[in-house]
Amino acid sequence: MLILNDAQALIVESLLTKMLINDAYSVAQLEEAIGWFQQKQTVSCPFEQTWSRNLADDKDELT
Numbered sequence: 001m002l003i004l005n006d007a008q009a010l011i012v013e014s015l016l017t018k019m020l021i022n023d024a025y026s027v028a029q030l031e032e033a034i035g036w037f038q039q040k041q042t043v044s045c046p047f048e049q050t051w052s053r054n055l056a057d058d059k060d061e062l063t
Helices: 006-022 027-038 050-060
Strands: none
Touching: 006 050
16 A cells, blocks of 8 residues: 555545546646655555455446
């Protein structure tokens, strides 16, 4: 599981929402968020696979 602080999580949520609804988003924010993911600050989470699957299912329902 990736670790983000509250401010980072809000930015990622906003970016993902804008991408899903095909709204304009900041490339600078996207580049910054990609940097956070590349830092690989993670912890092990036993429910990560379930949450990922549920998120993918939710995305399929939106399309």
